[in-house]
Amino acid sequence: MRKFWVFTPFIAFIVMGVFLYKGLFMDPTKLPSALIDRPFPSFSLPSLYEPDQLMTESDFKGEVALLNVWATWCPTCKDEHEQLNKIGLEEGIPIYGLNYKDDPMLARAWLERYKDPYTKVVVDQDGRLGLDLGVYGAPETYIIDRDGIIRYRHVGEVTEKVWQHLKGLMEIISAEEDV
Amino acid sequence: MKLLSLFPILLLLISFTSHASFETYEFSTTHNEMRYFKLSKELRCPTCQNQNISDSDAPLAADLRRELHRMIEEGYQDEAILDFMVSRFGDFVHYRPRIAPETYLLWYGPFILLLGGFGVVFVVARNRRKRAALSQLSPSESKLDELQDTSNGDIEPSVELTSEERVRLERLLQQDKNQ
Numbered sequence: 001m002r003k004f005w006v007f008t009p010f011i012a013f014i015v016m017g018v019f020l021y022k023g024l025f026m027d028p029t030k031l032p033s034a035l036i037d038r039p040f041p042s043f044s045l046p047s048l049y050e051p052d053q054l055m056t057e058s059d060f061k062g063e064v065a066l067l068n069v070w071a072t073w074c075p076t077c078k079d080e081h082e083q084l085n086k087i088g089l090e091e092g093i094p095i096y097g098l099n100y101k102d103d104p105m106l107a108r109a110w111l112e113r114y115k116d117p118y119t120k121v122v123v124d125q126d127g128r129l130g131l132d133l134g135v136y137g138a139p140e141t142y143i144i145d146r147d148g149i150i151r152y153r154h155v156g157e158v159t160e161k162v163w164q165h166l167k168g169l170m171e172i173i174s175a176e177e178d179v
Numbered sequence: 180m181k182l183l184s185l186f187p188i189l190l191l192l193i194s195f196t197s198h199a200s201f202e203t204y205e206f207s208t209t210h211n212e213m214r215y216f217k218l219s220k221e222l223r224c225p226t227c228q229n230q231n232i233s234d235s236d237a238p239l240a241a242d243l244r245r246e247l248h249r250m251i252e253e254g255y256q257d258e259a260i261l262d263f264m265v266s267r268f269g270d271f272v273h274y275r276p277r278i279a280p281e282t283y284l285l286w287y288g289p290f291i292l293l294l295g296g297f298g299v300v301f302v303v304a305r306n307r308r309k310r311a312a313l314s315q316l317s318p319s320e321s322k323l324d325e326l327q328d329t330s331n332g333d334i335e336p337s338v339e340l341t342s343e344e345r346v347r348l349e350r351l352l353q354q355d356k357n358q
Binding site: 028029031032033034035101126127130131132133134135136137 | 225226228238239242243246265266267268269271
């Protein structure tokens with residue numbers, strides 16, 4: 001018994017060391033979303049393609065899809081656009097766009113210039129929907145299931161590696177909904 | 180010359196104004212205004228993580244200030260406003276996290292560590308006292324042996340030891356000798 005107590009400081013040191021060591025490699029700018037497993041916040045905002053048409057959260061229901069928060073003022077959005085084109089246009093995965101605090105004119109010009117991987121784009125000009133979604137920096141990419149529930153959030157650029165991860169998650173979500 | 184001496188005061192004034200918020204909001208009551216300043220200092224900006232929303236010039240912080248102003252003027256209670264923010268951005272957004280099962284470790288951990296520290300001090304002190312008491316006993320050790328050997332009842336031992344206690348005493352004394 002006595003011998004055991006002698007080792008407790010050492011064990012405590014190891015446990016703390018492991019946690020602190022892990023902390024060294026964690027990205028403090030990546031925050032967990034507060035909305036995981038919660039329904040997509042309700043909204044009524046214009047579509048980018050038909051500005052006189054209002055879209056609501058039910059537009060994002062029906063299939064397992066990606067939702068990408070983007071803007072023309074965001075340099076990383078430009079970096080990831082090619083990857084989104086690959087996902088949306090080549091692989092045929094539905095991507096909903098959320099044009100965040102942007103000028104719709106510039107946004108339309110951007111999609112014309114760099115191709116348009118989105119199936120639907122909603123315009124959130126004053127950032128109200130972004131706020132409800134807890135967006136704190138574009139780009140952000142969410143996985144939304146068939147019932148319009150937010151299942152995953154990725155903050156930052158969608159690279160090929162990130163996409164493979166998202167794809168795996170989307171397949172799992174589709175499979176569990178098929179049951 | 181007199182004008183020149185006023186110059187440092189002018190500089191002071193400039194430094195004060197730079198601390199003010201970026202936009203000015205009208206409040207219906209001074210109480211609301213005080214609440215606004217208190218809450219905007221308690222809410223963390225998710226984009227620039229070590230600033231509160233009153234200090235940060237990030238667009239998101241401006242959105243959060245606008246939302247804060249709106250909610251205060253619409254008569255929401257502080258609790259409701261904080262819930263609104265936390266449900267979107269997570270506990271991270273509040274500099275004073277709420278007390279919930281997930282944050283028990285954060286709130287009570289330091290006290291547990293403190294108690295643990297007291298416990299260690301107590302145990303160490305008790306052991307030391309015991310050892311000191313035993314070392315005072317050791318001169319009479321030979322007497323004790325005599326008692327055991329002869330057991331003629333001439334000398335009454337002041338303390339009756341059970342065999343179990345005696346074994347333990349023997350072991351402790353041995354330990355003392357080894358030191």
